[in-house]
Amino acid sequence: xSNPGVVELPLVQDEVAAxxxxxxxAELSETDAVRMxxxxxxxxxxxxxxxxxxxxxxxxxxxxxxxxxxxxxxQPTVSHHLKKLREAxxxxxERRGTWVYYRVEPQVLAxxxxxLGGSAS
Amino acid sequence: xSNPGVVELPLVQDEVAAxxxxxxxAELSETDAVRMxxxxxxxxxxxxxxxxxxxxxxxxxxxxxxxxxxxxxxQPTVSHHLKKLREAxxxxxERRGTWVYYRVEPQVLAxxxxxLGGSAS
Numbered sequence: 001x002s003n004p005g006v007v008e009l010p011l012v013q014d015e016v017a018a019x020x021x022x023x024x025x026a027e028l029s030e031t032d033a034v035r036m037x038x039x040x041x042x043x044x045x046x047x048x049x050x051x052x053x054x055x056x057x058x059x060x061x062x063x064x065x066x067x068x069x070x071x072x073x074x075q076p077t078v079s080h081h082l083k084k085l086r087e088a089x090x091x092x093x094e095r096r097g098t099w100v101y102y103r104v105e106p107q108v109l110a111x112x113x114x115x116l117g118g119s120a121s
Numbered sequence: 122x123s124n125p126g127v128v129e130l131p132l133v134q135d136e137v138a139a140x141x142x143x144x145x146x147a148e149l150s151e152t153d154a155v156r157m158x159x160x161x162x163x164x165x166x167x168x169x170x171x172x173x174x175x176x177x178x179x180x181x182x183x184x185x186x187x188x189x190x191x192x193x194x195x196q197p198t199v200s201h202h203l204k205k206l207r208e209a210x211x212x213x214x215e216r217r218g219t220w221v222y223y224r225v226e227p228q229v230l231a232x233x234x235x236x237l238g239g240s241a242s
């Protein structure tokens with residue numbers, strides 16, 4: 001059933017940033033609301049948001065779990081939060097030797113920002 | 122205790138948009154993370170995000186609860202979600218006669234968008 005005024009977002013993550021309409025211009029469809037709410041929920045915890053900002057602002061745009069664990073919770077809790085951020089599509093990870101490195105997914109960040117009415121920077 | 126590289130946000134809501142650093146440029150302080158996480162959490166529910174987008178995209182930038190309750194949940198649940206959005210600072214409300222009208226707080230939306238690395242539109 002089509003709903004005029006509701007803009008469908010594509011399922012391909014790489015294309016999200018290009019077409020995500022600001023909430024001020026069009027109503028989110030039910031499907032898109034489920035997807036985008038999961039991303040906002042991932043940032044809805046103070047420790048998770050701090051970990052995310054630590055990865056995002058780290059030199060080179062990526063961080064090892066060893067760089068970012070000074071947030072006042074145990075290492076397993078840090079790993080749990082990083083997993084949640086990865087599952088929500090906000091971070092990608094890559095193992096290199098002993099350590100796992102985390103990197104922000106810029107197109108997902110851009111999609112969230114655009115949805116909130118900002119322009120892509 | 123000051124932490125170099127951590128930018129403090131002011132407590133005054135009207136000033137948030139002007140100084141909110143993108144997560145890619147600076148690490149969020151613990152205090153700011155608590156405040157910003159509460160805003161993201163408010164959008165972390167699909168029904169709440171749809172209600173928010175309905176208010177944001179409604180003609181004139183505001184909506185009566187009577188305009189936006191077709192989201193498949195009961196009217197008390199709609200009211201509960203709108204209250205959560207109001208408590209998080211994302212919506213303001215005003216009673217006019219029989220109805221309460223909701224309006225998006227643009228400076229809060231801009232602060233969230235900027236935090237995610239976008240430019241204010």
